[in-house]
Amino acid sequence: MRLGHLGWLLLLLWSPPALAGESCPADLPGLAQGLVRDLPSYANRAYARYNLRTHLVVAGRPEFDPLPTGPGQLNRDLGQTAGTAVPNRDDDVKQLFFSTLERAYTPEGTQTVEQFHWLFLAQDAETWRLALLFTRTGARTGNPPLLTPPRDNSNGALAEAIRTWLRDCQAGYLRRTPLRSTPPQSIQQPQP
Incomplete structure (x- = not known):
């Protein structure tokens, strides 16, 4: 059985109960x-x-070590590149790094693109919100690997997806398995 474009779109948009x-x-x-x-x-x-x-295939494991955002070269470079001020490093603004692997469909064919994201999340009394999102695009091949300068992606499609997820998370509507408050323990190797 072949599905047309509408059939694939319906399968993509279908979601199980909350x-x-x-x-x-x-x-x-x-x-x-x-x-x-x-x-x-x-x-x-x-x-x-x-x-x-474009199709986002997978999002990579998040990293949490913050980069300095106070006065210094990094803040100045990012502000000039993206035209946006980087939030100050406060206790209520958290940094998160993750990568995504995407498939882009062009007239020349399919391209695999790796994106690197620097996400700033602000937390108040009971909610999280997206404060800022920077993205760099990289080539999977090449020595050295090619990376674009960071760009402000705070109003792009990925930022919209993150905002929607945060809204659903705060409303208690999430799919699949329940969230854990801490990452799972790694599996220990048996002793010889």
Whole structure:
């Protein structure tokens, strides 16, 4: 059985029932685990709304070590490159790094693109919100690898997908398995 474009779109947009009562984790690792788990489906719906011929295949493991954002070279470079001020490093603004692997469909064929994201999330009493998102695009081949300068992606399709996920998380509407407040323990190797 062949599905037309409408059939694939319906399959892409279909989602199972919500998990009632699931709340958004207050800690960044728990929040990030759920975000990268669900990001491909949220991003692909946003890409469809923007009529982008791109498919997010997978989001990589998040990293949490913050980069300095105070006075210094990094802040100055990012502000000039993206035309946006980088948030100051406060306790209520958290940094999260993750990568995505995307498939772009062009008239010349399919291209695999790796994107590197620097996400700033602000937390107040009970909610998280996207404060800023920088993205760099990289080539999977080449020595040294080619990377574009960081660009402000705070109003792009991926940022919309993150905002939608945060809204659904805070409303208690998330799909699949419940979120854990801490990442799972690694499996220990048996002793010889």
